[in-house]
Amino acid sequence: MDGAGWARWDSGVDEVVGRIALGETIRIRSQAAPGRTFPVKVTTFDPPQRLTFTGGMPLGLFKGVRAYRLSTTDGDTTTVHMREEYTGPLLGLIWRTMPDLGPSFRQFVEGLRQRVESGG
Numbered sequence: 001m002d003g004a005g006w007a008r009w010d011s012g013v014d015e016v017v018g019r020i021a022l023g024e025t026i027r028i029r030s031q032a033a034p035g036r037t038f039p040v041k042v043t044t045f046d047p048p049q050r051l052t053f054t055g056g057m058p059l060g061l062f063k064g065v066r067a068y069r070l071s072t073t074d075g076d077t078t079t080v081h082m083r084e085e086y087t088g089p090l091l092g093l094i095w096r097t098m099p100d101l102g103p104s105f106r107q108f109v110e111g112l113r114q115r116v117e118s119g120g
Helices: 091-095 102-118
Strands: 013-017 025-030 037-046 050-056 063-072 078-087
Touching: 037 063, 078 091, 078 102
Parallel strands: none
Antiparallel strands: 013 025, 025 037, 037 050, 050 063, 063 078
16 A cells, blocks of 8 residues: 555565555556556555556557455465456557566565565
């Protein structure tokens, strides 16, 4: 929920601007695409279990959805599920220009783990 503080624990994110709340649009600057800002809409917001961002192009030409979900398996262990899905008629063209997001995803999970384990 703390967009302004996101970059303090996720080393793959430079800045998150805006209020993370259902229906709000936030802007994310990521190291995966230096110099670009991605406006995304908060389409699911059910703290602390679920958060979904949706962005893309008009008319559904390209759409990206990133969903975060937490689940507890034994009352003590929480698992983070993160899914990113792309759709739309321009997907093939845009996909070729997209950077490998695997390192960014790993940075996110590692930063989140460190933040939780440190109590921050």
